[in-house]
Amino acid sequence: MVLNFIGRSIHDPSSKDCCYIWELLTKPLLELVNEGLVEATKVDSLNVPIYTPCEEEVREIVENEGSFNLDKMEIVEVNWDPSDDPNKERVVFNKYESGKNVSNGVRAVSEPMLATHFGESIIDILFTRYAHHVAHHLVVEKTKFINIAVSMTKIN
Template identity: 45%
Template sequence: MVLTFLGRSGDDPSTKECCYFWELLALALNDLVSQGLIEEEKMDSFNLPLYSPSPTEVKSEILKEGSFDIDALEVNKMILYGQPDPNELSLHNLLNDGGYAVARCIRAVTEPWLAGHFGEAIIDQVFEHYREIVGDRMSKERGEIVNITLSLIKC
Protein backbone atom coordinates (compact mmCIF):
# COMPACT_ATOMS: atom_id res chain seq x y z
CA MET A 1 0.00 0.00 0.00
CA VAL A 2 1.29 3.48 -0.82
CA LEU A 3 0.06 6.52 1.10
CA THR A 4 0.81 10.22 0.65
CA PHE A 5 -0.43 12.87 3.07
CA LEU A 6 0.43 16.25 4.52
CA GLY A 7 2.87 16.17 7.37
CA ARG A 8 5.83 18.00 8.81
CA SER A 9 9.53 17.25 8.57
CA GLY A 10 10.40 17.62 12.26
CA ASP A 11 8.96 16.91 15.68
CA ASP A 12 7.67 20.44 16.49
CA PRO A 13 3.87 20.43 15.85
CA SER A 14 3.72 24.23 15.65
CA THR A 15 6.08 24.70 12.72
CA LYS A 16 5.13 26.94 9.86
CA GLU A 17 5.31 24.07 7.36
CA CYS A 18 2.27 22.34 8.84
CA CYS A 19 -0.03 25.14 9.98
CA TYR A 20 0.79 28.26 8.00
CA PHE A 21 -1.94 27.96 5.35
CA TRP A 22 -4.52 27.29 8.04
CA GLU A 23 -3.34 30.38 9.94
CA LEU A 24 -3.87 32.48 6.82
CA LEU A 25 -7.38 31.04 6.50
CA ALA A 26 -8.03 32.01 10.12
CA LEU A 27 -6.86 35.55 9.30
CA ALA A 28 -9.32 35.73 6.41
CA LEU A 29 -12.18 34.47 8.58
CA ASN A 30 -11.32 36.85 11.43
CA ASP A 31 -11.19 39.78 9.01
CA LEU A 32 -14.70 38.90 7.85
CA VAL A 33 -15.81 38.78 11.50
CA SER A 34 -14.40 42.27 12.05
CA GLN A 35 -16.30 43.45 8.95
CA GLY A 36 -19.52 42.02 10.35
CA LEU A 37 -19.88 39.44 7.57
CA ILE A 38 -19.42 36.46 9.89
CA GLU A 39 -20.94 36.27 13.37
CA GLU A 40 -18.33 36.20 16.13
CA GLU A 41 -20.17 33.35 17.90
CA LYS A 42 -19.94 31.23 14.75
CA MET A 43 -16.21 31.93 14.51
CA ASP A 44 -15.67 31.10 18.18
CA SER A 45 -17.40 27.74 17.77
CA PHE A 46 -15.56 26.76 14.57
CA ASN A 47 -12.92 24.02 14.80
CA LEU A 48 -10.99 22.57 11.89
CA PRO A 49 -9.59 19.25 13.22
CA LEU A 50 -6.37 18.95 11.22
CA TYR A 51 -3.07 17.44 12.29
CA SER A 52 0.15 17.07 10.36
CA PRO A 53 2.24 14.21 11.77
CA SER A 54 6.02 13.95 11.77
CA PRO A 55 7.81 10.97 10.20
CA THR A 56 8.67 9.78 13.72
CA GLU A 57 5.00 9.78 14.73
CA VAL A 58 3.96 7.97 11.55
CA LYS A 59 6.60 5.24 12.07
CA SER A 60 5.63 4.85 15.71
CA GLU A 61 1.91 4.42 14.96
CA ILE A 62 2.50 1.91 12.16
CA LEU A 63 4.85 -0.17 14.30
CA LYS A 64 2.50 0.03 17.30
CA GLU A 65 -0.52 -1.10 15.24
CA GLY A 66 1.49 -4.01 13.83
CA SER A 67 -0.35 -4.90 10.60
CA PHE A 68 2.25 -3.43 8.22
CA ASP A 69 5.99 -3.17 7.77
CA ILE A 70 7.42 0.05 6.38
CA ASP A 71 9.06 -0.59 3.03
CA ALA A 72 9.94 3.08 2.41
CA LEU A 73 9.18 6.46 3.94
CA GLU A 74 10.00 9.74 2.18
CA VAL A 75 9.53 13.34 3.23
CA ASN A 76 9.26 15.89 0.43
CA LYS A 77 8.94 19.65 0.71
CA MET A 78 6.97 21.39 -1.99
CA ILE A 79 7.28 25.13 -2.47
CA LEU A 80 3.91 26.66 -3.23
CA TYR A 81 5.20 30.17 -3.65
CA GLY A 82 8.22 32.37 -3.10
CA GLN A 83 11.80 31.94 -4.20
CA PRO A 84 12.37 28.29 -5.08
CA ASP A 85 15.34 26.31 -3.84
CA PRO A 86 16.84 24.54 -6.88
CA ASN A 87 17.29 21.39 -4.75
CA GLU A 88 13.59 21.10 -3.86
CA LEU A 89 10.49 20.07 -5.78
CA SER A 90 8.78 23.29 -6.86
CA LEU A 91 5.38 24.31 -8.14
CA HIS A 92 6.58 27.92 -8.17
CA ASN A 93 5.97 28.56 -11.85
CA LEU A 94 2.57 26.88 -11.82
CA LEU A 95 1.31 28.71 -8.75
CA ASN A 96 2.84 32.16 -9.28
CA ASP A 97 -0.58 33.72 -9.81
CA GLY A 98 -1.25 36.10 -6.93
CA GLY A 99 -2.54 33.38 -4.60
CA TYR A 100 -5.33 32.10 -6.85
CA ALA A 101 -4.14 28.48 -7.09
CA VAL A 102 -3.29 28.25 -3.37
CA ALA A 103 -6.74 29.59 -2.49
CA ARG A 104 -8.37 27.08 -4.85
CA CYS A 105 -6.40 24.23 -3.29
CA ILE A 106 -7.33 25.18 0.29
CA ARG A 107 -10.93 25.79 -0.83
CA ALA A 108 -11.14 22.27 -2.28
CA VAL A 109 -10.19 20.86 1.13
CA THR A 110 -12.17 23.15 3.44
CA GLU A 111 -15.25 24.38 1.58
CA PRO A 112 -17.61 21.65 2.85
CA TRP A 113 -16.64 22.37 6.48
CA LEU A 114 -16.84 26.13 6.06
CA ALA A 115 -20.14 26.07 4.16
CA GLY A 116 -21.66 23.71 6.71
CA HIS A 117 -20.68 25.98 9.58
CA PHE A 118 -20.89 29.53 8.17
CA GLY A 119 -23.30 28.98 5.26
CA GLU A 120 -22.83 28.88 1.49
CA ALA A 121 -23.40 32.63 1.01
CA ILE A 122 -20.07 33.67 2.55
CA ILE A 123 -17.76 31.13 0.85
CA ASP A 124 -16.78 33.21 -2.21
CA GLN A 125 -15.90 36.17 0.04
CA VAL A 126 -13.84 34.00 2.37
CA PHE A 127 -11.70 32.63 -0.44
CA GLU A 128 -11.37 35.90 -2.31
CA HIS A 129 -10.03 37.48 0.87
CA TYR A 130 -7.83 34.42 1.49
CA ARG A 131 -6.42 34.78 -2.06
CA GLU A 132 -5.57 38.42 -1.33
CA ILE A 133 -3.78 37.49 1.91
CA VAL A 134 -1.79 34.72 0.22
CA GLY A 135 -0.98 37.01 -2.72
CA ASP A 136 0.39 39.61 -0.32
CA ARG A 137 2.51 37.01 1.50
CA MET A 138 3.90 35.64 -1.76
CA SER A 139 6.00 38.75 -2.28
CA LYS A 140 7.43 38.59 1.25
CA GLU A 141 8.14 34.96 2.06
CA ARG A 142 8.20 31.39 0.85
CA GLY A 143 5.23 29.09 1.41
CA GLU A 144 5.82 25.37 1.44
CA ILE A 145 4.12 22.17 2.45
CA VAL A 146 5.52 18.79 3.45
CA ASN A 147 4.27 15.52 2.04
CA ILE A 148 5.01 12.19 3.69
CA THR A 149 4.92 9.21 1.34
CA LEU A 150 4.91 5.67 2.68
CA SER A 151 5.16 2.30 1.08
CA LEU A 152 3.74 -0.37 3.40
CA ILE A 153 3.77 -4.15 3.20
CA LYS A 154 1.17 -6.28 4.97
CA CYS A 155 2.76 -8.44 7.70
Protein backbone atom coordinates in the same frame (compact mmCIF):
# COMPACT_ATOMS: atom_id res chain seq x y z
CA MET B 1 -0.24 -0.33 0.76
CA VAL B 2 0.94 3.10 -0.30
CA LEU B 3 -0.11 6.24 1.56
CA ASN B 4 0.60 9.85 0.66
CA PHE B 5 -0.36 12.64 3.06
CA ILE B 6 0.59 16.07 4.32
CA GLY B 7 2.97 16.04 7.25
CA ARG B 8 5.52 18.27 8.87
CA SER B 9 9.30 18.26 8.95
CA ILE B 10 9.77 18.79 12.69
CA HIS B 11 8.29 17.47 15.94
CA ASP B 12 6.50 20.71 16.88
CA PRO B 13 2.81 20.21 15.92
CA SER B 14 2.27 23.97 15.80
CA SER B 15 5.04 24.61 13.28
CA LYS B 16 4.51 26.61 10.10
CA ASP B 17 4.92 23.37 8.13
CA CYS B 18 1.37 22.37 8.89
CA CYS B 19 -0.49 25.25 10.43
CA TYR B 20 0.32 28.52 8.74
CA ILE B 21 -1.86 27.94 5.69
CA TRP B 22 -4.82 27.65 8.10
CA GLU B 23 -3.69 30.60 10.24
CA LEU B 24 -3.83 32.76 7.12
CA LEU B 25 -7.47 31.74 6.69
CA THR B 26 -8.30 33.36 10.04
CA LYS B 27 -7.35 36.80 8.71
CA PRO B 28 -10.22 37.12 6.20
CA LEU B 29 -12.59 35.45 8.67
CA LEU B 30 -11.78 38.12 11.27
CA GLU B 31 -12.22 40.82 8.63
CA LEU B 32 -15.70 39.44 7.97
CA VAL B 33 -16.41 39.52 11.72
CA ASN B 34 -15.34 43.18 11.87
CA GLU B 35 -17.70 43.96 8.98
CA GLY B 36 -20.60 42.16 10.66
CA LEU B 37 -20.85 39.47 7.99
CA VAL B 38 -19.80 36.64 10.32
CA GLU B 39 -20.47 36.18 14.03
CA ALA B 40 -17.38 36.06 16.23
CA THR B 41 -18.79 33.05 18.07
CA LYS B 42 -18.90 31.17 14.76
CA VAL B 43 -15.19 31.80 14.21
CA ASP B 44 -14.42 30.83 17.82
CA SER B 45 -16.32 27.57 17.46
CA LEU B 46 -14.72 26.54 14.16
CA ASN B 47 -12.77 23.32 14.52
CA VAL B 48 -10.66 22.15 11.59
CA PRO B 49 -9.91 18.47 12.33
CA ILE B 50 -6.46 18.23 10.80
CA TYR B 51 -3.33 16.65 12.20
CA THR B 52 -0.11 16.48 10.26
CA PRO B 53 2.41 13.98 11.65
CA CYS B 54 6.17 14.12 11.38
CA GLU B 55 8.25 11.25 9.99
CA GLU B 56 9.14 9.91 13.44
CA GLU B 57 5.46 9.75 14.49
CA VAL B 58 4.48 7.83 11.37
CA ARG B 59 7.33 5.36 11.86
CA GLU B 60 6.43 4.85 15.54
CA ILE B 61 2.71 4.34 14.82
CA VAL B 62 3.34 1.76 12.09
CA GLU B 63 5.87 -0.12 14.21
CA ASN B 64 3.71 -0.06 17.38
CA GLU B 65 0.57 -1.15 15.51
CA GLY B 66 2.45 -4.19 14.24
CA SER B 67 0.39 -5.24 11.19
CA PHE B 68 2.70 -3.82 8.53
CA ASN B 69 6.36 -3.70 7.60
CA LEU B 70 7.42 -0.20 6.72
CA ASP B 71 9.17 -0.71 3.37
CA LYS B 72 9.92 2.88 2.45
CA MET B 73 9.13 6.39 3.62
CA GLU B 74 9.94 9.46 1.60
CA ILE B 75 9.56 13.11 2.54
CA VAL B 76 9.00 15.59 -0.30
CA GLU B 77 8.64 19.35 -0.10
CA VAL B 78 6.05 20.81 -2.48
CA ASN B 79 5.37 24.50 -3.09
CA TRP B 80 2.04 25.80 -1.81
CA ASP B 81 1.37 27.07 -5.32
CA PRO B 82 1.19 23.97 -7.54
CA SER B 83 2.02 26.04 -10.65
CA ASP B 84 5.24 27.29 -9.05
CA ASP B 85 7.47 24.55 -10.44
CA PRO B 86 11.03 25.01 -9.17
CA ASN B 87 12.32 23.26 -12.31
CA LYS B 88 10.68 25.80 -14.63
CA GLU B 89 11.93 29.32 -15.00
CA ARG B 90 9.25 31.92 -14.45
CA VAL B 91 9.46 35.08 -16.46
CA VAL B 92 7.45 37.12 -13.94
CA PHE B 93 6.21 36.16 -10.48
CA ASN B 94 2.58 37.15 -10.12
CA LYS B 95 1.82 37.05 -6.41
CA TYR B 96 -1.93 37.37 -6.97
CA GLU B 97 -1.96 34.43 -9.37
CA SER B 98 -0.03 32.36 -6.83
CA GLY B 99 -2.33 33.46 -4.02
CA LYS B 100 -5.36 32.46 -6.05
CA ASN B 101 -3.83 29.07 -6.92
CA VAL B 102 -3.24 28.29 -3.24
CA SER B 103 -6.64 29.65 -2.25
CA ASN B 104 -8.35 27.44 -4.84
CA GLY B 105 -6.60 24.35 -3.44
CA VAL B 106 -7.59 25.14 0.14
CA ARG B 107 -11.10 25.95 -1.02
CA ALA B 108 -11.40 22.56 -2.74
CA VAL B 109 -10.57 20.84 0.54
CA SER B 110 -12.41 23.05 3.03
CA GLU B 111 -15.38 24.70 1.28
CA PRO B 112 -18.03 22.13 2.31
CA MET B 113 -17.00 22.37 5.97
CA LEU B 114 -16.82 26.19 5.92
CA ALA B 115 -20.10 26.60 4.01
CA THR B 116 -21.87 24.35 6.51
CA HIS B 117 -20.40 26.28 9.44
CA PHE B 118 -20.69 29.87 8.16
CA GLY B 119 -23.20 29.65 5.30
CA GLU B 120 -22.73 29.72 1.53
CA SER B 121 -23.09 33.49 1.26
CA ILE B 122 -19.58 34.34 2.54
CA ILE B 123 -17.57 31.68 0.69
CA ASP B 124 -16.64 33.66 -2.45
CA ILE B 125 -15.57 36.76 -0.53
CA LEU B 126 -13.75 34.66 2.08
CA PHE B 127 -11.59 32.92 -0.52
CA THR B 128 -11.02 36.07 -2.57
CA ARG B 129 -9.62 37.74 0.53
CA TYR B 130 -7.75 34.60 1.53
CA ALA B 131 -6.01 34.62 -1.87
CA HIS B 132 -4.93 38.20 -1.19
CA HIS B 133 -3.43 37.28 2.23
CA VAL B 134 -1.67 34.23 0.79
CA ALA B 135 -0.27 36.34 -2.06
CA HIS B 136 1.29 38.78 0.38
CA HIS B 137 2.70 35.92 2.44
CA LEU B 138 4.30 34.26 -0.60
CA VAL B 139 6.16 37.47 -1.44
CA VAL B 140 7.81 37.34 1.99
CA GLU B 141 8.28 33.57 2.27
CA LYS B 142 8.13 30.79 -0.30
CA THR B 143 6.29 28.22 1.79
CA LYS B 144 6.09 24.51 1.14
CA PHE B 145 3.91 21.56 2.09
CA ILE B 146 5.65 18.53 3.53
CA ASN B 147 4.35 15.39 1.83
CA ILE B 148 5.02 12.02 3.42
CA ALA B 149 4.83 8.98 1.15
CA VAL B 150 4.81 5.58 2.85
CA SER B 151 5.00 2.10 1.34
CA MET B 152 4.04 -0.79 3.63
CA THR B 153 3.37 -4.51 3.28
CA LYS B 154 1.02 -6.50 5.50
CA ILE B 155 2.68 -8.97 7.84
CA ASN B 156 1.24 -12.46 7.35
